[in-house]
Amino acid sequence: MEQICAALEPQFPCRETAITTLAQLIGDCDEAYPAAIYIYGHSGTGKTAITKAFLQQCHKQQNVQIAQLNAIECYTTKILLETVLDALAPQQGELEIRADNMLEFVEQLRRWQRTKTNGFLIAIDNAERLRDMDANVLPVLLRLQELSGINICVILLSQLPFEKYYNKTGLSEIMTVHLAQYNKAETQRILGSDFLQMQQRLLRQQQLTDDEHRLQLCKQALTAEFYNNYLNLFLSVFYKACRDLPELQLTARKCFDIYVQPVLDGSIESTDVSRLWRHIAGPLRAALTQIYMRIEKPLGEPELVEQSVRQLAQSLELPYYGKYLLIAAFLASHNSAKQDKRLFVKHHGKQRKRMQSVNAKAKTVEKMSTTLGPKSFSIDRLLAIFYAILDEKVGLTCNLLSQISTLVHLKLLCFVSGENNIMDGSAKLQCTVGLEFVLHIGKVVGFNVRQYLCDFM
Amino acid sequence: TRLAEGTPRRSIQLSNIVEQRIFKDDDIISTPKRARSKLAEDVDYTPKKSSQKTPTRPRRVSTAISASASKSKEQAPLTPSQKLKKIRSGELSPSMEQRCQPVDAAQKSQLQLAREQLHVSVVPKSLPCREKEFDNIYSFLEGKIEDQCGGCMYVSGVPGTGKTATVTGVIRTLQRQVEQRKLPAFEFLEINGMRLTEPRQAYVQIYKQLTGKTVTWEHAHTLLEKRFTTPAPRRTTTVLLVDELDILCNRRQDVVYNLLDWPTKAAARLVVVTIANTMDLPERVLMGKVTSRLGLTRLTFQPYTHKQLQEIVGARLAGSEAFKGEAVQLVARKVAAVSGDARRALDICRRATEIADTNEAQSSQKCVNLLHVQQALAEMIASAKVQAIKNCSRLEQIFLQAVAAEVTRTGVEETTFMGVYQQLETIVAFMGVALPAPGRALSLCAKLGAERLIISEHSRHDLYQKILLNVSTDDIHYALRVEAN
Numbered sequence: 001m002e003q004i005c006a007a008l009e010p011q012f013p014c015r016e017t018a019i020t021t022l023a024q025l026i027g028d029c030d031e032a033y034p035a036a037i038y039i040y041g042h043s044g045t046g047k048t049a050i051t052k053a054f055l056q057q058c059h060k061q062q063n064v065q066i067a068q069l070n071a072i073e074c075y076t077t078k079i080l081l082e083t084v085l086d087a088l089a090p091q092q093g094e095l096e097i098r099a100d101n102m103l104e105f106v107e108q109l110r111r112w113q114r115t116k117t118n119g120f121l122i123a124i125d126n127a128e129r130l131r132d133m134d135a136n137v138l139p140v141l142l143r144l145q146e147l148s149g150i151n152i153c154v155i156l157l158s159q160l161p162f163e164k165y166y167n168k169t170g171l172s173e174i175m176t177v178h179l180a181q182y183n184k185a186e187t188q189r190i191l192g193s194d195f196l197q198m199q200q201r202l203l204r205q206q207q208l209t210d211d212e213h214r215l216q217l218c219k220q221a222l223t224a225e226f227y228n229n230y231l232n233l234f235l236s237v238f239y240k241a242c243r244d245l246p247e248l249q250l251t252a253r254k255c256f257d258i259y260v261q262p263v264l265d266g267s268i269e270s271t272d273v274s275r276l277w278r279h280i281a282g283p284l285r286a287a288l289t290q291i292y293m294r295i296e297k298p299l300g301e302p303e304l305v306e307q308s309v310r311q312l313a314q315s316l317e318l319p320y321y322g323k324y325l326l327i328a329a330f331l332a333s334h335n336s337a338k339q340d341k342r343l344f345v346k347h348h349g350k351q352r353k354r355m356q357s358v359n360a361k362a363k364t365v366e367k368m369s370t371t372l373g374p375k376s377f378s379i380d381r382l383l384a385i386f387y388a389i390l391d392e393k394v395g396l397t398c399n400l401l402s403q404i405s406t407l408v409h410l411k412l413l414c415f416v417s418g419e420n421n422i423m424d425g426s427a428k429l430q431c432t433v434g435l436e437f438v439l440h441i442g443k444v445v446g447f448n449v450r451q452y453l454c455d456f457m
Numbered sequence: 458t459r460l461a462e463g464t465p466r467r468s469i470q471l472s473n474i475v476e477q478r479i480f481k482d483d484d485i486i487s488t489p490k491r492a493r494s495k496l497a498e499d500v501d502y503t504p505k506k507s508s509q510k511t512p513t514r515p516r517r518v519s520t521a522i523s524a525s526a527s528k529s530k531e532q533a534p535l536t537p538s539q540k541l542k543k544i545r546s547g548e549l550s551p552s553m554e555q556r557c558q559p560v561d562a563a564q565k566s567q568l569q570l571a572r573e574q575l576h577v578s579v580v581p582k583s584l585p586c587r588e589k590e591f592d593n594i595y596s597f598l599e600g601k602i603e604d605q606c607g608g609c610m611y612v613s614g615v616p617g618t619g620k621t622a623t624v625t626g627v628i629r630t631l632q633r634q635v636e637q638r639k640l641p642a643f644e645f646l647e648i649n650g651m652r653l654t655e656p657r658q659a660y661v662q663i664y665k666q667l668t669g670k671t672v673t674w675e676h677a678h679t680l681l682e683k684r685f686t687t688p689a690p691r692r693t694t695t696v697l698l699v700d701e702l703d704i705l706c707n708r709r710q711d712v713v714y715n716l717l718d719w720p721t722k723a724a725a726r727l728v729v730v731t732i733a734n735t736m737d738l739p740e741r742v743l744m745g746k747v748t749s750r751l752g753l754t755r756l757t758f759q760p761y762t763h764k765q766l767q768e769i770v771g772a773r774l775a776g777s778e779a780f781k782g783e784a785v786q787l788v789a790r791k792v793a794a795v796s797g798d799a800r801r802a803l804d805i806c807r808r809a810t811e812i813a814d815t816n817e818a819q820s821s822q823k824c825v826n827l828l829h830v831q832q833a834l835a836e837m838i839a840s841a842k843v844q845a846i847k848n849c850s851r852l853e854q855i856f857l858q859a860v861a862a863e864v865t866r867t868g869v870e871e872t873t874f875m876g877v878y879q880q881l882e883t884i885v886a887f888m889g890v891a892l893p894a895p896g897r898a899l900s901l902c903a904k905l906g907a908e909r910l911i912i913s914e915h916s917r918h919d920l921y922q923k924i925l926l927n928v929s930t931d932d933i934h935y936a937l938r939v940e941a942n
Contacts, residue, residue: 131917163896166916170907 001027004057012050014186018179022054026153029062029119033153034175035145038162041179044244047157051123064119071129081105090115102140109148120152127156142172181243188231191252195227214264221263221270230259237284242291251287258283313440322403323445328386329413330438333374333431335454344388368455370435376416376428547669568823571779572810577800580622585772586765587623593756594627601728602643602694607720609729609751613736614758617798620732643694650704656712688724695727702733706742717750760797763789769799784830791834808833842928846936855884856901861930875920
């Protein structure tokens with residue numbers, strides 16, 4: 001037990017308590033294991049990694065068979081059971097292992113009572129999927145020790161608390177271990193633990209360039225304190241938005257190259273923190289908008305969301321009528337059908353203004369239909385609006401109708417109901433693109449969309 | 458196996474051909490699973506061919522083969538496939554393991570004897586209080602057998618009113634009559650809908666009782682069809698008892714139709730007695746053509762009254778002093794008020810003897826009195842819900858109170874967990890107990906749901922899961938108030 005702890009603790013800093021708890025529960029295979037352990041915590045807290053390393057240490061140091069699997073991969077119970085049996089079998093390759101159902105699985109385990117293996121450990125990742133499998137999977141796994149009569153422990157890993165697992169027929173007891181998210185100091189410590197690797201990498205880069213002066217500067221400037229300062233700046237921007245350790249690690253490495261550049265050039269002293277901050281603040285904020293989007297792109301060029309939408313809208317190569325159809329669909333989704341006559345019929349007569357309608361018009365942003373989400377419309381209404389907003393008169397050809405189905409295929413429109421009876425007119429569509437996107441498309445074809453939206457009148 | 462090569466294959470009965478073709482060579486001696494799957498495949502297409510075969514001659518041939526084959530291999534242990542073949546042809550009868558020595562019957566106490574007498578499986582020779590129904594069925598069956606014609610009868614009644622026991626009693630009496638040559642001989646077949654995995658397995662069971670062979674249902678169906686539709690000299694009457702008729706009714710109702718259609722054929726001489734629980738089953742479930750074939754000969758078994766139950770138990774105990782008179786009366790009255798089920802009365806009596814056995818110290822004067830019966834009744838009739846609520850943990854009791862309070866507040870029976878939790882907060886604050894976190898309350902809820910004190914959904918819907926109270930609110934108040942005092 002102490003050996004396992006000693007082997008794991010340098011590998012996983014700031015997780016001493018969790019490792020000790022695990023070691024107390026399943027550290028010694030000569031003692032009885034608990035029937036089941038439930039480890040939960042957010043993504044990026046090291047559930048899978050710690051469990052994996054722990055089980056491998058157990059396997060290496062003690063006479064324990066281990067099985068690790070992911071419940072997502074096991075889309076039938078049979079796959080789950082056979083994977084577990086394959087991994088756990090004490091004598092490898094003795095027979096073809098088969099388990100069609102839970103009964104055969106448990107029978108197979110019972111047969112191992114007389115083998116010399118002292119313990120069996122099963123770790124199941126993404127355990128929330130077990131709730132969706134056959135109704136007997138989770139209850140049996142939680143009582144596997146009792147049913148099989150061997151020293152076995154089932155470890156379930158998930159991001160949910162165990163309260164989400166109770167079914168209608170009750171579950172047996174389980175030990176829960178919580179892995180809390182790292183706080184700022186711990187995050188900084190973990191991020192700072194790869195300082196040596198970073199140093200090696202930078203030095204090797206400088207050696208390749210054959211610039212003696214830069215190499216000298218690099219050796220001089222690259223200290224642990226310097227790196228910690230950088231991480232402090234980095235976390236002051238990022239920690240509010242993201243505490244996911246792998247994500248932070250990835251971005252921190254990317255931004256460090258930009259941070260260290262002026263120091264290597266000799267333009268900024270390595271101790272001048274405020275100037276370094278002014279230099280790095282822009283790229284860091286730019287990187288913050290790209291977090292969780294694994295785009296391999298050089299940093300530094302600030303990219304605003306609006307521009308990307310414009311690019312997307314301009315790069316979308318729809319035919320002319322297709323664009324008009326998309327605009328018509330957007331108008332149909334975001335205007336109420338009551339307003340259609342006033343908006344699109346040429347001679348609709350005079351509208352009398354009433355106090356009531358004026359009051360109703362005075363909308364707040366929350367009430368605007370463009371922010372409330374699209375409403376559904378029929379294909380007839382789509383075509384009517386299309387013909388109303390298009391100046392020229394085109395025939396209703398099959399090309400035009402096929403463009404509607406193409407828009408559906410491209411997921412710019414979607415069906416909400418009546419997918420099977422499109423032709424009899426009861427099918428309802430929805431427009432899935434946003435206002436920005438449609439405004440850009442309108443600009444491309446020279447059509448003012450705002451003019452036809454009730455919200456902007 | 459060499460023997461089979463020379464015999465004319467065509468005329469051998471098909472089920473045997475199938476088996477011999479599979480098992481003829483040594484290379485087939487393999488895992489039983491493989492052989493079985495092959496068998497299933499082959500059997501599937503057999504009924505198509507079977508219409509060309511004559512049914513009588515080949516049976517003789519096949520028996521000759523199997524007899525000689527079994528003689529030659531008498532000593533050798535059977536492979537699993539050979540065993541399976543013998544089981545399917547009915548040559549091996551299923552037996553059970555025997556005890557080393559039987560229990561000595563001499564040293565049984567009076568209570569033990571009474572308990573044996575009271576066992577539900579000990580059916581008396583003549584059922585008390587069912588004489589009229591016995592006469593009714595007896596005259597119907599006797600008439601049909603003597604007239605050598607076919608017919609149907611429908612017997613209904615709630616469970617435990619002696620339907621099956623009366624019908625089998627009638628059959629036994631008739632068989633005794635046949636032995637005394639007072640009645641033409643008849644064959645008796647019996648199927649139970651509950652013992653079949655599927656309605657069509659009824660054909661297999663009927664055919665098995667006629668010949669002892671197990672074949673697929675398609676094959677059995679064609680063979681039975683042939684038996685009942687083609688006239689044959691010296692055909693005897695067949696009485697078919699169909700228990701649990703409502704299980705045999707599927708959507709197409711083809712099995713029920715066939716079972717009731719064969720009696721209408723002149724050649725069949727089939728008398729079908731059907732038993733079910735509901736009185737209006739033919740009108741409610743069965744199709745028009747099936748109902749019309751079922752006919753109007755019907756008999757309804759009324760539930761036993763308390764006097765009849767008393768008589769039944771009295772007849773079981775005849776001569777024994779183990780029971781007090783008023784004890785039997787109490788059982789009879791309590792059971793007759795609920796269901797009139799004789800099995801229930803007998804079970805309660807048996808439980809009472811067990812209680813008397815354990816409670817009374819001296820073995821000399823062991824007798825079941827009123828107190829024992831009352832205890833047995835409390836065990837078997839009284840609800841355990843109040844006890845369950847009393848034995849809940851403190852928080853579970855508070856949770857139940859919260860559910861009841863939420864039901865009274867909203868007036869709707871179905872509550873959500875959120876509302877219940879708000880009530881829980883109030884009650885907990887009132888009582889000065891620490892409030893459990895919602896996750897803890899969810900586990901309480903799941904535990905109560907598993908015990909069926911409440912009905913709840915899967916806890917993945919956490920705050921929005923719907924909760925129904927499965928006990929009455931009065932039960933909760935009663936259980937908790939009495940405990941508090």
